[in-house]
Amino acid sequence: MAIIDGTGDGSVADEMPISNYKEHQEVFQFKAGKNAEEKDGRFLTGAVNIFPDEHRINLYFADGGHGTHVAGIAGGYRIDGQTGFNGVAPGAEMIALKFADNTMDGVTVTGSMKRAYEYVIKVAQETGKPVIVNMSFGIGSELEGRSAMDIWLDSLLDAHPEVTVCIAAGNDGPGLSNIGLPGTARTAITSGACLPDDTGRDLYGLKMSNPVIWDFSSRGGELAKPDIVSPGTAVSTVPDYVLGDRYNGTSMASPYTTGCCALLVSGMKQMFRTINPMLMILRGHCSLAPFHSQMQRSSIREQEW
Numbered sequence: 001m002a003i004i005d006g007t008g009d010g011s012v013a014d015e016m017p018i019s020n021y022k023e024h025q026e027v028f029q030f031k032a033g034k035n036a037e038e039k040d041g042r043f044l045t046g047a048v049n050i051f052p053d054e055h056r057i058n059l060y061f062a063d064g065g066h067g068t069h070v071a072g073i074a075g076g077y078r079i080d081g082q083t084g085f086n087g088v089a090p091g092a093e094m095i096a097l098k099f100a101d102n103t104m105d106g107v108t109v110t111g112s113m114k115r116a117y118e119y120v121i122k123v124a125q126e127t128g129k130p131v132i133v134n135m136s137f138g139i140g141s142e143l144e145g146r147s148a149m150d151i152w153l154d155s156l157l158d159a160h161p162e163v164t165v166c167i168a169a170g171n172d173g174p175g176l177s178n179i180g181l182p183g184t185a186r187t188a189i190t191s192g193a194c195l196p197d198d199t200g201r202d203l204y205g206l207k208m209s210n211p212v213i214w215d216f217s218s219r220g221g222e223l224a225k226p227d228i229v230s231p232g233t234a235v236s237t238v239p240d241y242v243l244g245d246r247y248n249g250t251s252m253a254s255p256y257t258t259g260c261c262a263l264l265v266s267g268m269k270q271m272f273r274t275i276n277p278m279l280m281i282l283r284g285h286c287s288l289a290p291f292h293s294q295m296q297r298s299s300i301r302e303q304e305w
Helices: 066-075 110-127 148-159 197-204 250-271 277-283 289-297
Strands: 028-031 043-051 056-061 131-135 163-168 189-195 228-231 233-235 246-248
Touching: 066 233, 066 250, 110 131, 110 148, 110 163, 131 250, 148 163, 163 250, 189 197, 189 250, 197 233, 228 250, 233 250, 246 250
Parallel strands: 131 163, 163 189, 189 228
Antiparallel strands: 028 043, 043 056, 233 246
């Protein structure tokens, strides 16, 4: 167990002990202000991972609003307490894996990314459930599709078709050949960003007759990427300390794609319980078109922002 001084007053007498989040989903809160009466409802939520054999405790919290915003797009439910204001797949179970440091502009290393993916494989194997990964992250790739990370990820996903990975294309457009790593991997579903006409109307007051590709959305050239284009503008969940809740980017498009994949896999698992739906999709052995009407009858509905 761990006890966190959430009020910062030097005492834990009024704090409750918490255990590993994985086991009981317990959280703590750092409250703003000198005392509870001055906090004005503002707080930072976190969780703990406890490793008794190593005499170590990890504190897990969002040091930026990006991941929280992205998670809301993929699977938020009643965002801001508003009924019907949901992400694409609000019934999905979520796991957050932190592999970058936002206090240093999101810097990470290959080893951190690999450990995150290896953990995802472990979860899929232990639970027997299909896992859809979103990675709203990317860095420039000198050898598109041939970097060490691309080759490693392709090999991993070829061996584990129960895991699907959706990755943001990057925001280095409108030039050519600027897809970010690891969205350059062959096995990843790489998303570019568009501005839908209804979103342009509602959020920007624009008169649009059709969706348009955002100028910042990274393009292929050396590679046939992105694989798909999804809405790249969203109002979504943010931590209490973040002032704005509308972001633009391929980071917003990728979780939209991820949510759609979750709905497709969920529908196919219900209809065909003895097959691996993602293996069929990735290997090109089936068409999704005939499933559409049956999915509608199974109450799997498209949800729009």
